[in-house]
Amino acid sequence: MIGTVLTWAVRRRLASIEHFRQHPHEVQQQLLRHLLLTARGTDWGRRYGYADAPSAREFAQRVPVSSYEEFYPQLERVLRGEADVLWPGRVEWFARSSGTTNARSKYIPVTHASLHEGHYRAGRDMTALATLHYPELDVLGGKTLSLGGTHAPNPLRPADAGSRVGDVSAVIMQNLPAWAEFIRTPPLELALLDEWEDKIERVARHVLTADVRVLAGVPTWMIVLLRRVLALAGTDSLHDVWPRLSLFLHGAVAFGPYRELFRQLIPSPRMHYLEIYNASEGYLALQDEPDSEDLLLLLNHGIYYEFLPQSQWDESEPRAIGLDAVELGRTYALLISTNAGLWRYKIGDTVRFTSLAPYRIRICGRTKHFLNAFGEEVVIEHADAALAAACHATATTVRDYTAAPIYFAAHDGASRGGHQWLVEFTQPPADTRYFTEVLDHTLRQLNSDYDAKRHRDLALTLPTLTVAPAGTFECWLAGKGKLGGQHKVPRLSNSRELLDEILSQLNKQV
Template sequence: MSVKSVFAIPFAKQVARRVYKWANNPHKTQDKVFKELISKAKNTAFGKDHDFENITSYEDFKKRVKVQDYEGLRPYVDRIVAGESDVLWKGKPIYFAKTSGTTSGAKYIPITKDSMPTHIKAARNALLFYIAEKKDASFVDGKMIFLQGSPVLEDKNGVKLGRLSGIVAHYVPQYLLKNRLPSWETNCIEDWDTKVNAIVKETIHEDMSVISGIPSWVQMYFEKLIEETGKSVSELFPNFNFFIYGGVNFEPYKNKFESLIGKKIDYIELYPASEGFIAYQDSQTEPGMLLQLKSGIFYEFIPADEFFDENPTRISLSDVKLGVNYVIILNTNAGLWGYNIGDTVEFTSLKPYRIKVTGRIKHFISAFGEHVIGKEVEKALNDAIKDTNTTVSEFTVAPQVNPTEGLPYHEWFVEFENEPENIVDLATKIDASMQTQNIYYQDLIEGKVLQPLIIRKVKKGGFHEYMKSIGKFGGQNKIPQLSDNRKIADVLQNFLKE
């Protein structure tokens, strides 16, 4: 055991104690963050336009600042991109995180010298909590891989521009650099197929102890390793004992992962966004992720079922409840105000505040008034395949409003690793779970407005081929697990199993 791993355990315990100190004083912590944000931004263009000088309470803030998405803030962001200072936050940002927008093309999310350290500290602390809980830091002596975007950054009027994961690659601590893979040159490869093949070559004979990335793309990496060697991941990497992921619900991938790995491992879930590092898993025994209350973000929440109302309920942390699906709203030290990132969350604990991501507010199906959300389709699928040999690689759901015959239905496009013995029986089980969870869906089925769902089998590798066909094949791109239109479904018809 190295000196590095020996000293990591007491340091991890110390950090965990500090974090729980603010986590156990949540409202005081958030109130302090709120006041600091308003004070520091009052002389910005946005602060002056919204009378920050006279904001003394959250109620004052709500009267002056509306909830908005990127399009709402875009006039201000465009000024920053053009080179202007003191627009949304004091000074200029040090980075723009470039993300894909559905209506606005590329989005440029500002990252400031105040917000950047919170991204790094949260990622570090997630690992430290694992060390503190397990009382084991031996993994720091092995090799670590983070499947991420290219660290090559562009210049946008004096501000560096790139994917968040590429930006973060510049902040790997010195003491981890020798352990970090892939090489800088491989990380800079843009073509994802070429990149994964290069990563396989670089890691295949290494002692990998930590692997991190979006599950669907790490799965592709695992499959290529197995194809190359004929060995399971645990045979290749006997000291690989936990996987770090974020961005999607891992449950649909878990069975497939464990079959590829060849043993059960631990998992650490992160909730990083370009707009801020929102939460991370602080315990292997407690559900949910610890909400980051001292990271320069003041949180607001709107019940998801009210979000599209004219005057939805808008609350701070002190008024949230368990079991309610909320749209999460951010106010940050990167200058995002009343910002809807599009995610929905549910609290799993109020002491401390832990959350789970339940879906996207724009990713839902309500073609017939059913209000189906991501959490429901994920649970339905997991309920149906539990205690079976069926494993799913990827799936997405869309409404079929105008079938060639019969009633409309929800169409499930599923890529199986191990197919069920009876696809109709699986569809029946999924549909039963959907009806149990969603009363609107049940009413539509019982009222003969909809027929039960139908599963379409996507050929193996079909989702990857689909992503290539739309130019979004890469480690930071994800398939929405449901949508209210046929944009994805109609293209997927070309990738069905014959």
């Protein structure tokens, strides 16, 4: 009965989704006006004249584009408990992220508005779409297994002040409405455990007997949990444990390299997969069509969007464009203004539009998270697709990876560069040379700049594949105090610092 009532309730969101699909620009302009008028009495709002209700053009002229480092002086005031700085009131919750391009923790404010009008509204939308596309699954009739991080006292306030920081998943779980606890597992006292290894063990034992129908989380860490569940159950198929398991809502990392592994763990045609784009800064997009990997940009969830063309990424005063000016196939860096008090904020992610009616995107990577040491412009999207092709060709799967340049290596008397890929496999390919060749060939097909540099080995040689022993990346994350939660291994870098650090760690172990 609970599942029936909840299904009816969440399906009411379908009309709202269709509205912003059909009227994207009107919805975004109304949202911008609402954000500006709501924040007009804050320090930031008074500084930039929000009370005047500036137009989108005036807003872009008045308010600077800011990175986290540039925005931090204002965020620090919010972290320390000052009210009415960027958004009305005092913020008590913050999403902590190390980011993917440097090790420094970032603290993103999470307001009541951003939780309820953003994360939770989008969560209902995702559920509504799932019940629309898969009505026979009755996904709300059982439990959703969600694996999140943890939270702790805000380090910039007294421990008894009540302010908390943590992975965005932990912030969301801790503040979920009471009804949501009826459809999720494990209970919060297990889901938010701090010690990751202990969490996996205790959660696995708890969910063994639950009626799990939906998985939700980061593929990397979900695999660890599912393997432990299988070991405890003494089986090699999750449908022996959860016969009605039918949906995985995944995000945070590209799913391509993990798809085959999940098919092995859950060998059933009834299993479906939908992607979400849920970051510390907000819930930005979701997969609204099962047969397409494109993500529908969410336009009435507390986030106003602008876009930086690639030519503007490194400019001191970058010129952004609005949603109405984006073009298909171009790569843009995201700028967001939100109901958490982020204003023209460079989130660091890059996207490519695949549809303009409605607006759908694919995540390409990071503005500072790509391989371009030799003009090859390899982004995460290319790397994940190439790895997926190589895995398919060699019947293997990848657990984790990172890649970096080999600068000006001398070969046959000529100075040429290359890429080194450090890859941890679930089962290493029998022919690593063939794996590397498929990886290289796929990259050449996807990326004309890479292909040009690889032509006759003139600028780039065939990539170098280094097979990492099992547990390499978990060990590195543990050593950094980043095991579990939202923490991820940086995938691509123009510096060898990370790669050499992990290789040095491996050498010491040997």
